[in-house]
Amino acid sequence: MHNLSLLLATILFVCLGCTPFTEREKYKNEEFTAIESVVNEYLKIYRLPELLDQTNYPGLPPLPKPSIDTIDAKVYLSDALMPLAQTKEDDESTYQPDKANSFDVVYKTLMASSTFSELGYREFEKKAITLQKPFRQIYRPNKDIKEEEQYSEIKLSRVCFNDNLNCGMLYLWFGQGSNYATTSHTTLVLIEKKKDKWIIVDETYNRGRK
Template sequence: MKNKLLLIFFSIIIISCNDSYEAEEFKAIEDITNDYLKRNDLDKILNPPKFSDDQIVVKPNIDSLNIKVYLSDALLPISQIKEDNEWMFKDNSFSASDSIKFYSIRDSKTFKNLKYSEINKSKIKLIKPYRQFEKSQIKVSADEEYKILKFSRVCFDEKRENGIVVVEYLVGYESGTMSGFNGALLIKKVNNQWTFVGRK
């Protein structure tokens, strides 16, 4: 009887730890999705560059924008991505202190043990003016721009103050044109919000 109670107790602890990890992972993905869209897309849209001194730049009203984002619900094992793309985890161009954090997380046991998982992407709240859509919703006749974001599992340090996640970010058109970024990001928790660390 005592052994059964101990087994139940440890099972509850393991399940609780897993739920806690996945809850933090979901928050990190939601925060990084919005941080990435804001810094790499929205800021450029709201503050378009001038190509000449006499050019008049018309800044769009954020309320007039409606930008489609496709999020993948599949989180691939980050160690598997590293095996196929070693370059992502070598020359990271971070500061010395951030490089130490990056490599420490990369070489951790957690990094090696994270398995395939999925997230409920419908619960991810996007910042204005972005909204989720499915690729099947693109009109065949339209050459409309949209964003695609895919993530690996998020590997945190022990205190869950830093982490690594692989992001694939694509800007696409119905016509088939694609451009974007694919790489491993160091992320940090600042004021209870996850943000990615820029490279030098």
């Protein structure tokens, strides 16, 4: 009986001891999945239309219409996930959701959560991110980009999820240009999990975009 009690106590101790670790790993796995979805959707929204828009000029031979299969769009993705609280402190102007927007209360609820303030810096395995065509990752912009060649760059924060892990927000920096000149913007992105897939439901940058 003593041995049985000792065995049960050991099993209980191990299970309880593993629970926080399991929850942390579950959070990180969901965070990775959300990041992969956000990166692909953001590139599709802000970069793909430009790549597919081919302008022909009078007097010059028409250029072939680009397609997903003929474009090689390079992307540099930072593997450093910034603490959300730090991005809010450094870029307060981005953290001003429109009070008239229906998602304003959702942003505020997530920002008021303990998760928002407690999420710390971490790095993730960016090589495991799968980008959809025509995008592909580069890892050394100074060497992998030719002179004046265009590429996209994305930096992200940690993802603040709600308790059910079906809604979240993150801070995103998006840049587009060459090694010599880059235009960029920052935004808050609100995401929801629908049918086991993370989708962007709102963002604070360029809300007037159709």
